Amino acid sequence: MFKVLPILLAVGYGLVMYHFSAWRTRRELDAQSTELADPMLKVMCDKLAKALDLPRIRVHIYEIDPVNGLAAPDGRIFITRGFYRKFQSGDVSADEMASVIAHELGHVALGHSRRRMIDFSGQNALRTALAMVLSRFIPGVGVWIANMLTTLLAARLSRSDEYEADAYAAALLTRAGIGTGPQIALFEKLEALTQSQAGTAPAWLLSHPKTGERIAAIEKLNDRWAKS
Numbered sequence: 001m002f003k004v005l006p007i008l009l010a011v012g013y014g015l016v017m018y019h020f021s022a023w024r025t026r027r028e029l030d031a032q033s034t035e036l037a038d039p040m041l042k043v044m045c046d047k048l049a050k051a052l053d054l055p056r057i058r059v060h061i062y063e064i065d066p067v068n069g070l071a072a073p074d075g076r077i078f079i080t081r082g083f084y085r086k087f088q089s090g091d092v093s094a095d096e097m098a099s100v101i102a103h104e105l106g107h108v109a110l111g112h113s114r115r116r117m118i119d120f121s122g123q124n125a126l127r128t129a130l131a132m133v134l135s136r137f138i139p140g141v142g143v144w145i146a147n148m149l150t151t152l153l154a155a156r157l158s159r160s161d162e163y164e165a166d167a168y169a170a171a172l173l174t175r176a177g178i179g180t181g182p183q184i185a186l187f188e189k190l191e192a193l194t195q196s197q198a199g200t201a202p203a204w205l206l207s208h209p210k211t212g213e214r215i216a217a218i219e220k221l222n223d224r225w226a227k228s
Helices: 005-031 039-051 081-088 094-109 112-137 142-175 181-193 211-227
Strands: 033-035 059-062 069-071 077-080
Touching: 005 033, 039 094, 039 142, 059 081, 069 094, 077 081, 077 094, 081 094, 094 112, 094 142, 094 181, 112 142, 142 181, 142 211, 181 211
Parallel strands: 059 077
Antiparallel strands: 033 059, 069 077
């Protein structure tokens, strides 16, 4: 029982931290966002809503500079002010912005936020269990190895979510008559749009797949749909 207790505590800690993070994120988004009111993007959102048989799709502007999209744990969709500025300046088209919104809708529809709660709790339990075992054989570095392994697992799970959201977006964009062209075009210019945000971590540690691999996955979907 005493051996299991630290693992149970780690699971509980993960659940508490997830809910705290979701609460803090919701408060920040409420304080720093407004609903998007752009006629061109409304046309795109209406196309997506029609394809999903929904009355409308609400999108919010999150008042931060980094270029990004976000699906909040409560299901709301956000694009950052920095991303919207790229659209206003002509660096990103309305169709390409629609692909971002479709991707974030994918995260919501596929329940990725809820899955992250389970994953986060499980990763804490795994980290604790590994640290307990490894520290017996490798004192001093067992905890470090446990942290590294669980970080790798978290990155892999996150990349899997991104591929799933990409596939959802590709299907939705196709059904809406927009197609996957804008989705691929945005990926091709993504590095230039986010160059100041680029990190130096190895690809297998990143929470998002390599851009080229994401494009290849979408093209593979296109080929499969064309043959069906």
